[in-house]
Each structure stands twice: as C-alpha cells, then as structure tokens.
Amino acid sequence: MERPNTSLSSFFDWVLETSIMASMLVGLILCMKVILQNKLSPRWHYMLWLVIIARLLLPWAPESSYSLYNLLLYGREALRTADTQVKAPAESPIQTSVQNTAISTAPLEVNQEPQASVSTLEEKQPSASFSLYEFALYVWLSGVVCIGFLTIVANRRVYISLRKQPVITDARIVALFEQCRKNMSIKPSIPLVTAGNIPSPAVLGCIRPRVLLSDFIMRTLDDHQLRYIFYHELAHVKRKDVAANWLMNSLVILHWFNPILWYAFSRMREDQEIACDALALTFIGSEQKEKYGYTIISLLEHYSKRKPMPGLATLTGGKKQMKRRIMMIKSFQKKSYRWSALGLASLITLSSVTLVNAKELPQNPQKPTVSGLANVPVLNSEEYSKVEKKFTINDSKLDPKIIAAAQDELRRFLGDPKAELYEVIDTDVSKDWLLPNKNGKGIVGINKQTGQIMWINADYTWNEVAPAVKEAAQKAIHQLDAAKTFTAQTVTKEKKFSGERPTNEWRLEGAGMRAGLDAATLDVIYASVVYPLAQADKKALAAGQNALQVLNGGKPVAFDTATHYYDKGISDIWRFSDNGGLYVAEVGAKTDKVFYTYMYGKRQANEAKLPPILDKDRKPIYTKEQAVAAAKPMLKKVFGIDLTGYTVEFGPENPYFHTFTKKGQPTIQAHVDRTGMFWSYYVIPSNGMRN
Structure with a gap:
C-alpha cells in the first residue's frame, strides 16, 4: 500500500523533522538567554528568536560536524541498530516456512497456498504502519486548516470593524504623532485611527500600517504620555513587527501540534515588546524613562489581557514580563539598543550550529540521508550582508575625506595606528552610519545627513x-x-x-x-553601589523614611532598594526607592539632609476619582502667594528651608510645576497635584552640590 499523495506526505515529513530541530533550537536559545541575561541588550534578546524563523523556513542546508542536530543523528543510528536486531529473528520463521513449503510432497496447488499466505503477511505488515501514518497526516492537515481558518476569520473581523472607524483629526494629537514620526525618521505617512472596540494602543497591518488609539486614552493621557505611546507604537512600525508576527504565527499554525513552538512564539512577543521599549527610549531620553515606564506599565495593567493577534502589534504581557520591562526601563542607557559585538557573536554562533544540518557518520557511507536533517540553507556572508545593508568602504556613498577623518579619530581613540575602517552599515533604526574596525574592536558613528562624526564606541x-x-x-x-x-x-x-x-x-x-x-x-x-536595604546608611535611611512619612500624612512608606550615588561636582547621595519607583527619597551621604522626595503613588491615590483632564485645560492650582504659603510648612519641616522672601514661577508648559527661588538660597522645584498637595520636591543647594 502506498502513502497518500507523495508530495503532501513529503511535506509532512519535512514539517515533522523541522519541528524536532526547532524544538532543540528553542532549548538552546533559552539556555543562552539565561547565561547572557543582562549582557545582551533587549534588541539582541529578540533577534535570537529570528533564528527559529529561519530554521522553520529553510528547506535545505549544508551539513556540518558542528551542527546541533548531530545529536539526533547519533540517536537515530542507535535506534536503527536496535531495530535491525529486532527484525532479524522475526523474518526467519517466514523464510523457513516458505522453504519448508517448497520442499513439501503435496500437490503443486497446495504448495502455492503458503506462498500466497506469506505474500499477504508481507503486505499487511507495512499496511498497519502506513494507516497510522495516514491518520496522523490527516489529523495534522485538519488542524492546519481549522486553526488557519479561525485565525483569518478573527483578523478579518478586526479589519472590517476598523474600516468603519474615523481617522483622528484632533490637531493637538495629530501634531504630536507627526512630530514623533519625523523624529524616528519614518518617511511613509501613517494614518492615526480611532481604535473602536480595541482598548489598547496598537499597530494594525504590515503593508499599510495604521496606529490605533482609543477615545478613552485620547481623553485621559496628557501630551507627554501620548508621546510615549506614539514612540512605542511607531517603534513597532519601524521594526516591522507585525510582518514578523504574521510570519511566526503562520509557522506556528503549520506546527500546531508542537507546544514548544507555541511557547517560543509567546516569549518572542514578550521580547519584541521590550525591544520596542528600548527603541522608544532612545528617542525619549533616559531622563524621562521612569515616566515612560509608569505610562506603559499602567496601560499594561489595564489592557494586556487581550489575546495577541498576528495582524495587531499591541500591548501584551503578564506579571513576569511586566517585571522584566520595569527592570529594563529602570536600567536603560542609550547603548541599550545599539549594535554590540557580543550580540552579533551570539547570533552568528547560534546560527552556525543550528542553520546547518547533521553530517552523516563516515563509517556508514551507504546510509540514506534524513531530508530534514540535511536539507536547509544557512545565510552565507554575502546574504547576511544584504540583510544588514552593509557596504564596503569603496562602495559606500560617504566622502573619502570623511572616512579618512573617522579612521584617524578611531586610531587616536584606540591608540592603535593599524585600526582600519572597512565597511559601512545602515541599521535602518539610527540616524548614523556605523563604520566598524576591521579587527572588530571599535565602531564610529557618522551622521547620515551632515557627515559629521558623532561618536566612537568600543566594548572591552x-x-x-x-x-x-x-x-x-x-x-x-x-x-x-x-x-x-x-x-x-x-x-x-x-x-x-x-x-x-x-x-x-x-x-x-x-x-x-x-x-x-x-x-x-x-x-x-x-x-x-546598590545595597540591600539592611546595609544602607542607617541615618540616611531614617532621614528618607521620616521625610516621606511626614509628607504622606504620617503613613510610613516602605523602601526596597538603596543606592549610593556619586556624581562629580553634582551629588553624593543615598537614593531609596520602592520596587515600583512610586516613592523615592534622596539624602546627602555626608550631611544626611533630604534633597529629593517623590510620591507619585500618593498623587495617583489623590487623583484617582477625579475626571481626566487635557494639558490645554490645566490651570494653576494656586496663585503665586498661595503656592508659597502651601509649600512653606512642609519645606520647613522636612528640608529645613524657610520660604520667606522666596518668589515662585510656574512651568510654561505645565502650571503644576513650581520653581521657588531666592538669591543666595537653595532653589526648590516642586510638583503639585490637582488636589493641591505637593507630591515632589527637588532641592538644588546654592553651591550646586547635593551631599
């Protein structure tokens, strides 16, 4: 009995073998992520998952003795040996029966009976296994059709419902969005559309993407928060995340029977969101990272329960991912989204052992190859160069004088007269051309528009x-x-x-x-230096706790972390914070004076029941005289500063921001909430040194 539809069965064989290999690759990636945890930036954590997509797509690859799948080959060889040993005695009785029948003295018609019986046995043995194979094939095919159909229907419903939604025309919101789009160097115009029944901000579509925003978010968030949301969603557009999601989702549908790949897809989406945070923060700036983090996490808490769809890039993540995002945002630096030698080395190493197939054992050259273990290509250096948009120095459009100047700067920077720039990389997510050193140590950034050398960076x-x-x-x-x-x-x-x-x-x-x-x-x-709270300076800790307790109406505030900071000519302080960063105090390491208090959690509680307000509708809470009178008692009690004779100015863009000044005296910057409570104070001594 032959297999049903040779082409379909061959494809099914390839799916099964590829699925096994991809499962091994998932395990290797998870191990790498644990080992390299904080050493890889969010971008590289995400890019490791792209190797799985390549593995699932490639129909052929060269063989290598370094391939991870040699483990499968050795296992298959052991099984084949055991199988041969089992089959040998099973065939002997049949052969003996035929021989015994052939020499029988019975008439010829009787002699033929056992031969026919043996023939029947020989056909029925593979028949049982093929019927099981056929059953598995059709179950798999049914699953692909059903899941694929449901996915298409669900996404089509979303597309149809959003066709009826109007384009957002609010001049303030559109201006903010366009400013963010231009800052991120995204050239195509992207519609900003009302989200309808989708509560979370999202990007819809990969060919003609649209950014979705709900009416509630437009009414609730201020300009700064909207800008954070726009940068995050435009990061999805710039990184082509919706297209990647469609591709991975399609592959998971083909391998619907493999829970390991479903889990990998889930982890990939989590890392995708964190990588978007990192890209957004490169445009927002590290000084606003805490506010960005609070905005994103607040939205996650309310809108992350929606099931992810391949056609939408939206806010997703559970509690574990939320914690990872908080930690990444708190520790973010500009280099968190740059190219790194370690990240590139990790990606190349992973590809070199997983995008090549197992090499057949030399002691058994007659052995037939396994199609999936010897049939999928690896990206060679030329193809990789095309993906990364790399050009040799001679082929690039850069002025040779600029290249020569950059090479001279690199040599001085490294102290290496032999340093040589050999190629130009266009990352598509940076305003700068990247020119790496030929020996891998050092890279130069040159502005694409001005040709100016912007920076030189080297990892050691x-x-x-x-x-x-x-x-x-x-x-x-x-x-x-x-x-x-x-x-x-x-x-x-x-x-x-x-x-x-x-x-x-x-x-x-x-x-x-x-x-x-x-x-x-x-x-x-x-x-x-970061310390457990028990090892922090006791006097500084007590000063910070007392300050927040007084400002919090007598209610104690629990800190979780303590950090001793020194910044030359600016500060020498202890910073105490809770895990969420909602309550913070900074205390001088030498004087035990409180220089900064921050109670965003208190502000949230105060304003929880107030209706949303737009930036343009904000008005000063106090007159200038009232502001001085309102802040005076707490500044005297907590900071020891008498506001008598001070003047105050309100922020030009935010009337809730106050600056109190007096010649020869410390300057105080403070925020007031809509109930009239000052929830943050920042003291700048007259000599500029906070210690």
Whole structure:
C-alpha cells in the first residue's frame, strides 16, 4: 500500500523533522538567554528568536560536524541498530516456512497456498504502519486548516470593524504623532485611527500600517504620555513587527501540534515588546524613562489581557514580563539598543550550529540521508550582508575625506595606528552610519545627513582593560565603599563629539556597581553601589523614611532598594526607592539632609476619582502667594528651608510645576497635584552640590 499523495506526505515529513530541530533550537536559545541575561541588550534578546524563523523556513542546508542536530543523528543510528536486531529473528520463521513449503510432497496447488499466505503477511505488515501514518497526516492537515481558518476569520473581523472607524483629526494629537514620526525618521505617512472596540494602543497591518488609539486614552493621557505611546507604537512600525508576527504565527499554525513552538512564539512577543521599549527610549531620553515606564506599565495593567493577534502589534504581557520591562526601563542607557559585538557573536554562533544540518557518520557511507536533517540553507556572508545593508568602504556613498577623518579619530581613540575602517552599515533604526574596525574592536558613528562624526564606541572585556583603568575604577568604587571589590561585567569606552555634553569616558558596570572615568585623566566622573536595604546608611535611611512619612500624612512608606550615588561636582547621595519607583527619597551621604522626595503613588491615590483632564485645560492650582504659603510648612519641616522672601514661577508648559527661588538660597522645584498637595520636591543647594 502506498502513502497518500507523495508530495503532501513529503511535506509532512519535512514539517515533522523541522519541528524536532526547532524544538532543540528553542532549548538552546533559552539556555543562552539565561547565561547572557543582562549582557545582551533587549534588541539582541529578540533577534535570537529570528533564528527559529529561519530554521522553520529553510528547506535545505549544508551539513556540518558542528551542527546541533548531530545529536539526533547519533540517536537515530542507535535506534536503527536496535531495530535491525529486532527484525532479524522475526523474518526467519517466514523464510523457513516458505522453504519448508517448497520442499513439501503435496500437490503443486497446495504448495502455492503458503506462498500466497506469506505474500499477504508481507503486505499487511507495512499496511498497519502506513494507516497510522495516514491518520496522523490527516489529523495534522485538519488542524492546519481549522486553526488557519479561525485565525483569518478573527483578523478579518478586526479589519472590517476598523474600516468603519474615523481617522483622528484632533490637531493637538495629530501634531504630536507627526512630530514623533519625523523624529524616528519614518518617511511613509501613517494614518492615526480611532481604535473602536480595541482598548489598547496598537499597530494594525504590515503593508499599510495604521496606529490605533482609543477615545478613552485620547481623553485621559496628557501630551507627554501620548508621546510615549506614539514612540512605542511607531517603534513597532519601524521594526516591522507585525510582518514578523504574521510570519511566526503562520509557522506556528503549520506546527500546531508542537507546544514548544507555541511557547517560543509567546516569549518572542514578550521580547519584541521590550525591544520596542528600548527603541522608544532612545528617542525619549533616559531622563524621562521612569515616566515612560509608569505610562506603559499602567496601560499594561489595564489592557494586556487581550489575546495577541498576528495582524495587531499591541500591548501584551503578564506579571513576569511586566517585571522584566520595569527592570529594563529602570536600567536603560542609550547603548541599550545599539549594535554590540557580543550580540552579533551570539547570533552568528547560534546560527552556525543550528542553520546547518547533521553530517552523516563516515563509517556508514551507504546510509540514506534524513531530508530534514540535511536539507536547509544557512545565510552565507554575502546574504547576511544584504540583510544588514552593509557596504564596503569603496562602495559606500560617504566622502573619502570623511572616512579618512573617522579612521584617524578611531586610531587616536584606540591608540592603535593599524585600526582600519572597512565597511559601512545602515541599521535602518539610527540616524548614523556605523563604520566598524576591521579587527572588530571599535565602531564610529557618522551622521547620515551632515557627515559629521558623532561618536566612537568600543566594548572591552575586563581582561582587556589596562591596569590603570582597573585601578581607577576600583578607586571610584572605594570612594563609596572601601570594602567592595570591583570587577566589571561590561566595559565601554565612548567619545561623543556633539550634543549638550561632549564626553570621552570609560563606563564600567559590575554586579550592582557602576563607575564612569574620564578617558584622558582617569578621574572619576560618577560611581554607584546598590545595597540591600539592611546595609544602607542607617541615618540616611531614617532621614528618607521620616521625610516621606511626614509628607504622606504620617503613613510610613516602605523602601526596597538603596543606592549610593556619586556624581562629580553634582551629588553624593543615598537614593531609596520602592520596587515600583512610586516613592523615592534622596539624602546627602555626608550631611544626611533630604534633597529629593517623590510620591507619585500618593498623587495617583489623590487623583484617582477625579475626571481626566487635557494639558490645554490645566490651570494653576494656586496663585503665586498661595503656592508659597502651601509649600512653606512642609519645606520647613522636612528640608529645613524657610520660604520667606522666596518668589515662585510656574512651568510654561505645565502650571503644576513650581520653581521657588531666592538669591543666595537653595532653589526648590516642586510638583503639585490637582488636589493641591505637593507630591515632589527637588532641592538644588546654592553651591550646586547635593551631599
């Protein structure tokens, strides 16, 4: 009996074998993510999952002795040996029966009977296995058709319902959206559409994407919060996430029987959201990361329960992912979305052992190959170059004079006269061309529009760092804690040629410790050490707790983390915070004076029952005289500052922001909520040093 439909059965065989290989790849990726956890940026955590898509798509690949799937080959060989040993005695009685029948003295008609019987047995043995195979094939095919049909119907319903929704025409919101789109260098015009029954902000479609926004969010969020949402959703557009989701969802439908791939798709969506956060924060700025984080997490708490759909890139994630997003946002730095040598090396290493097939064992050259283990291509260097839009120096459009100047700067920066720029990379998510050093150490950023050298960056291992730099970093940490021994897990040297604050510095990060050094003098720029709360300075901790308790109407506030910060010429403080970052206090490490209090949680509670208000409708809560009178008691009690003789100015864009000034006295910046309570105070001493 032959298999049903040879082409279909061959495709089913390929699906089964590819599914097994992809499952092994998922396990390897999860192990890599655990090992490299904080060493890989969000972007690279997401890109590791793209290797699974490549593995599931490729119908052929060269063989390699380094392939992960050699494990399968050895297992298959062991099974085949065992199977041969089982089958050999089973065939002997049949052969014996035939031979015995052939020499029988019975008439010929009788002699033929057993032969016919043996023939029947030989047909019936494969018949049972093929019927089971046929059953599995049709069950799989039915599952693909049913799940595919349901997916198409569900997405079509969403598309049809959104066709009836009007385009948003509010001038303020449209202006904000267009500003964000231009800042992210997204050229195609993208419609901003009312979301209808979809409560969460989302991106719909991959060919002609639209950004969806509900009426409630438009009424509730202020301009800053809307800007955060727009940057996040436009990050999905820029990264082509909806197309990636459709592709992965289609592959999961083909492999619907494999729960490991469903789990991988879920984890991929989680990492996709975190990578979008990282890209959005590169445009928002690290100084606003806490506000961005609060906005996103607040929306997640209310709107993340909707089941993900491939045609929509929307807010998703459970409690575990929410915690990961909070940690990423709190620790975000500009380099969190850049290309990194470690990330690229991880991706190439993973591809080199999983996008190649098992190599047949040399001792058995007659052995037939397994189609799925020897039939899927790997991206060669030329194809990889096309994906990344890489050009050789000679083929690039850059002025040779600019390239020569960049190479000279790189050589001075690295102290390596042999450093050589050899290619130009267009990342599609940066305003800069990236020019890496040929030996892999160092990269130069050149503005695509002006041709100006913007920055030079190089990553080092701790062992590569010069002893003088290690010693200076250890001294920086010893300024805060003489008992600490510093070993950096990540080391970056960076020089910026433009911006408000051109820099040339070493940045070193270890377990709960950070240090920044001037690259020329090795003087300390900043340092920080994170402590368990029990190891924090007792007086500073008590001062911070007392301050927030007084400001919180006598109700104690529980801190969870303590960090000792030093920023040259600016501050030497203890910062205490709860896990959510809703309550914060900063206290001078030398004076035990309170310099900063932040009670966003209290503000939330105060305004919970108030109706939403737009930015344009905000009016000052107090007159200037009333503002001084309202802030005066707490500033005297908590900070020891008498506001007598102070003047106050309201923020030009936010009338709830107050700046109290008096010549020769500390400056105080404070926020008031809509109930009239000041929920944050920031004290700037007259000498500028908070310690």
